[in-house]
Amino acid sequence: MPMPSKGARLFLRERAGREATWVIKDTGGIEQSTGTGDRGEAEIQLAAYITKKNRRSGPAGPSEMTCAEVLSIYGEEHAPTVADPVRIGCAIDALLPFWGDVAVSDVKGATCRRYATTRKVTRSRKRVGLPPLVHPAAPATIRREMNVLGAALAYCVREGYLTSSPPVTMPPPPETNQRALTRNEVAALMRSAHRLGHKHLMHFIVISVYTGTRKSAALQIRLSGPWTGGGWFDLDAGILYRKGSDERSTKKRRTPTSIPRQLLAHARRWAQQGDTWAVQWRGARIADTNTGWDKVVEGAGLTWRPTPHTLKHTAITWAMQGGASIPDVSAFFSTSVETIERVYWHLSPHFQKGAVSAIERGGR
Numbered sequence: 367m368p369m370p371s372k373g374a375r376l377f378l379r380e381r382a383g384r385e386a387t388w389v390i391k392d393t394g395g396i397e398q399s400t401g402t403g404d405r406g407e408a409e410i411q412l413a414a415y416i417t418k419k420n421r422r423s424g425p426a427g428p429s430e431m432t433c434a435e436v437l438s439i440y441g442e443e444h445a446p447t448v449a450d451p452v453r454i455g456c457a458i459d460a461l462l463p464f465w466g467d468v469a470v471s472d473v474k475g476a477t478c479r480r481y482a483t484t485r486k487v488t489r490s491r492k493r494v495g496l497p498p499l500v501h502p503a504a505p506a507t508i509r510r511e512m513n514v515l516g517a518a519l520a521y522c523v524r525e526g527y528l529t530s531s532p533p534v535t536m537p538p539p540p541e542t543n544q545r546a547l548t549r550n551e552v553a554a555l556m557r558s559a560h561r562l563g564h565k566h567l568m569h570f571i572v573i574s575v576y577t578g579t580r581k582s583a584a585l586q587i588r589l590s591g592p593w594t595g596g597g598w599f600d601l602d603a604g605i606l607y608r609k610g611s612d613e614r615s616t617k618k619r620r621t622p623t624s625i626p627r628q629l630l631a632h633a634r635r636w637a638q639q640g641d642t643w644a645v646q647w648r649g650a651r652i653a654d655t656n657t658g659w660d661k662v663v664e665g666a667g668l669t670w671r672p673t674p675h676t677l678k679h680t681a682i683t684w685a686m687q688g689g690a691s692i693p694d695v696s697a698f699f700s701t702s703v704e705t706i707e708r709v710y711w712h713l714s715p716h717f718q719k720g721a722v723s724a725i726e727r728g729g730r
Contacts, residue, residue: 369392370534373410374390374392374393374412374415375389375390375391376388376389376390376391376400376405376408376409376412377389377390377391379399385403385630386403387399387400387401387402387403388400388402388403388404388405388408389412390408390412390415392415398415398712400412404519414438414442424528425526425527425528425583426527426528426529427471427528427529427530428469428470428471428528428529428530428531428532429469429470429471429481430469431469431470431522431527431528432466432467432468432469432470433461433466433467433468433469433473433515433518434462434465434466434467434520435471435527436515436518436519436527437458437462437465437466437514437515437518437526438510439481439518439521439522439525439527440454440458440514440517440518440521440522441455441458441480442519443521443525444521445552450582454514457510457511457513457514458514458517460485460503460511461511461514461515462483464484464485464708465481465515470519470528470531470532471532473515473519473531473532473534474532474535475535478512478534478535478536478537479535479537481508481512482508482512482537483502484542485502485503485507485508485511486500486501486503487500487501487502487503487504487701488500489505495510501553505537505539508537509536509537509539512535512536512537513536515534516533516534516536518532519532520532544643545670545672545676545679546676546679546680546683546684547672547676547677547680551666551668551672552571552575552680554666554667554668555571555662555666555668555672556568556571556572557666558661558662558663558664558665558666559571559662560657560669561665562661562662562665564613564658564661564662566645566646566647566652566658567645567658567659567662569632569636569644569645569646570584570585570645570655570674571677571678572629572632573587573629573644573645573664574674574677574678574681575677575680575681575684575698576625576626576628576629576681576703577606577623577625577626577629577649577698578677578678578681578682578685578698578699578700579597579606579608579620579678579679580620580675580678581654581655581674582689583596583597583608583609583620584644584645585607585645585651585653585654586651587599587606587643587644587645587653588642588645589601589633589636589637589641589642589644590637592607596609597609597620599625599633599637599644601630601633601634601637604625604630605622605623605624605625606622606623606624606625607622608620608621608622608623608700609621620700621697621700623697623698623699623700624698659673659674678699679697682695682699682701682706683710683713685698685699686706686711686713687713687714687715689715689716690704690714691712691716692706692707692711695710
């Protein structure tokens with residue numbers, strides 16, 4: 367009698383003179399290395415292997431496929447082709463605990479609303495010596511995650527994995543946070559960063575306030591000379607190129623912009639000091655501002671908690687309050703005319719000025 371199949375499993379491969387590595391063994395003599403000696407990481411790869419192995423070759427009905435399978439296909443096949451696959455990966459990680467075992471046929475309005483009300487976010491506060499803070503996810507966060515679920519379902523239908531998929535019910539768009547920093551508050555952030563020795567965050571604040579460049583793009587700017595992975599300052603022509611030649615174009619436009627004279631003077635001084643990157647720590651480009659931002663905000667003594675994105679909002683607000691036109695603001699900040707009109711136009715001294723003048727003349 368033949369031995370029963372053991373199925374896919376992990377096996378620790380030990381060889382003399384080499385580190386032990388977990389491999390996936392399966393029926394039929396299949397053996398696939400995980401490339402790691404860590405059991406936890408190997409189990410993640412085993413789970414992905416089993417999911418892919420059990421994937422149907424033909425299209426399945428909505429009741430025959432789970433959301434975990436849909437998200438797995440989308441993450442493996444589509445995410446690597448986009449400009450920011452990490453964003454999709456983070457959304458999938460957030461979706462799986464709730465949606466993983468849910469059949470596609472059960473994606474309904476009630477289920478979507480339940481996800482929105484139960485989704486929690488845990489924010490670590492070790493840097494400031496406080497316990498983690500758990501709070502409901504922001505509506506914008508939930509919308510981004512649900513967008514990924516909807517896109518994954520549509521992808522599986524388009525690629526022939528699913529015969530059909532139900533619509534994803536989205537939460538209503540959140541109200542835009544209209545609060546911008548005052549000039550005194552920006553100065554307080556700069557003083558706090560200086561006291562803490564966070565020169566890189568001082569540079570980040572200056573770049574963001576003068577150009578409204580998004581955080582991810584600001585952290586990739588070189589001080590001189592183009593490079594393929596991000597933007598760079600042309601200190602001779604006074605132009606900031608926000609996008610590298612090898613970077614993918616996305617909906618988040620990163621068009622070139624003129625550098626205000628104050629920022630140009632700062633950038634030239636940083637370059638003269640030998641800095642390579644506009645925002646750097648100990649000579650190296652940093653990946654994120656999270657390490658010091660909370661401390662800087664706390665040290666500034668503000669009565670509210672701005673985020674790095676608040677700096678872009680502040681820059682656009684100041685430009686509109688200064689009387690800039692909608693086309694100029696849209697082009698300078700790489701933000702759509704629709705967004706400028708909807709969110710910022712009322713801040714301009716020219717807002718509805720013609721209508722007000724006509725009414726004040728009383729028809730004369």
